[in-house]
Amino acid sequence: MSSAALLAGGCTAIRDHRGYLFDPALTDAIQPGVDNRQSVEGTLGHPSFASQYGPPVYYYVSSTTEQRVFGVPQTEEHRVLKVAFDDSGTVTSVTQGGIDDVRDISPDGDETETMGRDRSFIEDLFGNIGTVGGVGTGGPGGPGPNGS
Template sequence: MGSIVRMAALAGLGLAVAGCSSITNHRGYIVDETLVQSVQPGIDNQQSVQGTLGQPTMKSQFGQPVWYYISSQTEQAPFRQPTISQHTVFAVYFDEAGNVVSTDRSGMEQVARIDPESDTTPTLGRERGFLEDLFGNIGTVGAPGAGAPGAGGGR
């Protein structure tokens, strides 16, 4: 009977440890180092880059034509928000004729961590309390000069 209890305890411990593992998720472009390194300035153009790397994640809308291939890997512990563990942006810069001018790669050093300050959005104007919101308009509706019907304004 004691061995059954020990086996059940070990099985429960195994399930508890397995339940605490984090979930890894990949988002965006899947980077193939061989293909990324094959893009050469002065040799490739937009057609050859699209044939090699596929459709970019984003294209620049203004200025110099740039294609961005964005890849992120996130990890999520149970009952937690996902966090970015790896992030890569591969940028391919083109000239006006569509030829590759240069390439650039950036990683986690470019990721901005933004934490909200609070649960409320600050607004311009004065701060009003609950009672001011509740009773603030008493006497102002229909007051003379307010332009409301029956307010005694001009005819």
């Protein structure tokens, strides 16, 4: 009997919550045209992150995952509250997104494309010999064009 309870306990999923804890009463209290950045932070707390470019926006992000024994964690719930402000700091809109708005991205390859020459390992290793601080270059370690 106890072994059956032990085996059943091993099949229980592990739930994990990360991010903002949503309270509908608090999120519904934010009103466009009425609230500002200070009142939003006073009501909801500091955002998960804020926009760095463009119009000011606060994002409150929450995710709940579930993982079975030896399994990969699966996202069960994902919520994002987006609070946008105008330049004076007044709330212009409050929108919510969910798991349907999440996009999976898959990086392609192990290398990052760069502008410029495509050099081999040997060129990288020996390519700068004699160019940095050489005679007549005026760089550190070598005399300038006047021999000083």
